[in-house]
Amino acid sequence: MPPAAAEPLTPERILETTxxxxxxxxxxxxxVVDVARALGxxxxxxxxHFPSKAALREAVTDRWLAKSVVALEEITSASSxxxxxxxxxxLEALFEAKRHKAGDDPELFATYIVLLDENxxxxxxxxxxxIDQLARIIAxxxxxxxxxxxxxxAAARAVFDATGRFHDPQYAADWLSPTIFAEFEAVTSLIxxxxxx
Amino acid sequence: MPPAAAEPLTPERILETTxxxxxxxxxxxxxVVDVARALGxxxxxxxxHFPSKAALREAVTDRWLAKSVVALEEITSASSxxxxxxxxxxLEALFEAKRHKAGDDPELFATYIVLLDENxxxxxxxxxxxIDQLARIIAxxxxxxxxxxxxxxAAARAVFDATGRFHDPQYAADWLSPTIFAEFEAVTSLIxxxxxx
Numbered sequence: 001m002p003p004a005a006a007e008p009l010t011p012e013r014i015l016e017t018t019x020x021x022x023x024x025x026x027x028x029x030x031x032v033v034d035v036a037r038a039l040g041x042x043x044x045x046x047x048x049h050f051p052s053k054a055a056l057r058e059a060v061t062d063r064w065l066a067k068s069v070v071a072l073e074e075i076t077s078a079s080s081x082x083x084x085x086x087x088x089x090x091l092e093a094l095f096e097a098k099r100h101k102a103g104d105d106p107e108l109f110a111t112y113i114v115l116l117d118e119n120x121x122x123x124x125x126x127x128x129x130x131i132d133q134l135a136r137i138i139a140x141x142x143x144x145x146x147x148x149x150x151x152x153x154a155a156a157r158a159v160f161d162a163t164g165r166f167h168d169p170q171y172a173a174d175w176l177s178p179t180i181f182a183e184f185e186a187v188t189s190l191i192x193x194x195x196x197x
Numbered sequence: 198m199p200p201a202a203a204e205p206l207t208p209e210r211i212l213e214t215t216x217x218x219x220x221x222x223x224x225x226x227x228x229v230v231d232v233a234r235a236l237g238x239x240x241x242x243x244x245x246h247f248p249s250k251a252a253l254r255e256a257v258t259d260r261w262l263a264k265s266v267v268a269l270e271e272i273t274s275a276s277s278x279x280x281x282x283x284x285x286x287x288l289e290a291l292f293e294a295k296r297h298k299a300g301d302d303p304e305l306f307a308t309y310i311v312l313l314d315e316n317x318x319x320x321x322x323x324x325x326x327x328i329d330q331l332a333r334i335i336a337x338x339x340x341x342x343x344x345x346x347x348x349x350x351a352a353a354r355a356v357f358d359a360t361g362r363f364h365d366p367q368y369a370a371d372w373l374s375p376t377i378f379a380e381f382e383a384v385t386s387l388i389x390x391x392x393x394x
Contacts, residue, residue, distance in 0.1 A: 151383075154379070154383045155383065155387070157380060157383065158380070158383035158384045158387045159387070161362050161380055161383075161384050162359035162360070162384050162387060162388065163359070164361055164362050165358050165361050170367050182351070183354060183355070183358060186348075186351045186352065186354060186355035186358075187355045187358050187359050190352070190355045190356070190359060190388060190391040190392065191359065191387060191388070191391060192391075193390075193391040193392075194387040194388060194389075194390040194391030194392075195387065195390075195391075
């Protein structure tokens with residue numbers, strides 16, 4: 001991407017370029033100066049949007065995690081579909097999003113594994129958001145009488161924990177296994193059966 | 198432990214000493230010569246029982262993993278108790294064994310994490326053994342009409358996968374969390390509910 005200083009320098013442009021720079025130089029070597037150079041601006045201009053290298057790395061991590069949340073939010077807030085089938089679709093969509101992140105661009109994925117480690121607050125917020133979506137689906141099922149849960153937030157957390165093998169990046173290598181879909185299916189149906197009213 | 202070359206040099210004595218040596222020197226530095234020296238024997242005597250350093254490391258890993266299997270096998274083959282309550286006891290015993298390994302001797306645990314990584318065949322055999330025990334409990338429940346599973350080995354695998362957060366050493370840091378027991382309880386009861394006939 002050639003420098004294009006004439007375009008307005010938005011946070012989104014900075015974050016896109018930061019991702020490019022991280023992919024090219026790796027998470028240990030990439031600097032704010034590299035990002036500024038790729039954008040054709042001074043590093044001061046980047047700092048006006050992100051006050052430190054840490055803030056920039058945090059924001060790019062947040063953006064990466066947020067990408068999969070949009071599709072999951074659509075499933076969560078859909079007005080049609082029963083809660084058990086929403087739950088199944090939601091878990092499938094989460095697994096698919098994670099597999100694509102890991103498989104489509106393995107170098108960028110490896111970079112983000114490093115960033116996730118150093119930005120545990122961002123990760124915690126992301127996980128809380130996902131578990132909140134699960135809680136909304138389960139609460140809807142409890143109201144409709146299709147699901148049963150004495151403690152909805154605890155049940156949401158349990159569903160998330162029980163499916164960790166299919167979304168925790170620590171297991172990314174397992175996602176290439178030829179039996180992974182059958183294993184996902186077995187865990188998902190066990191859990192949904194466990195929640196049925 | 199002082200050298201005691203007069204005692205017979207059994208594989209078990211060599212493995213015990215290997216564990217001591219690994220704990221003291223760490224997994225990267227410990228050598229067969231260190232083990233022989235601690236035993237007061239020549240390294241040739243050690244090689245008569247374990248033909249290579251790799252074989253010795255594999256055997257010590259196997260021994261470490263096998264320790265928790267004995268208690269789990271007792272639960273599996275007990276003649277009293279319903280399958281759902283056996284399943285619960287088995288999962289509790291597995292979690293307890295793993296927590297103790299991680300918490301009681303963190304240095305040795307860190308050493309074994311390295312050994313597990315280099316002995317994936319040993320780990321696979323161990324996991325297969327555990328999943329086979331789960332399958333026996335589930336099959337017993339299906340026979341007695343207390344549990345339902347169309348495919349018993351797949352259900353056993355699903356139970357194991359769904360409880361990974363409470364036995365996979367990757368999650369050892371989480372086991373110190375004050376909420377971990379409530380989370381374990383929530384996942385376990387969800388799964389057992391999902392298997393009930």
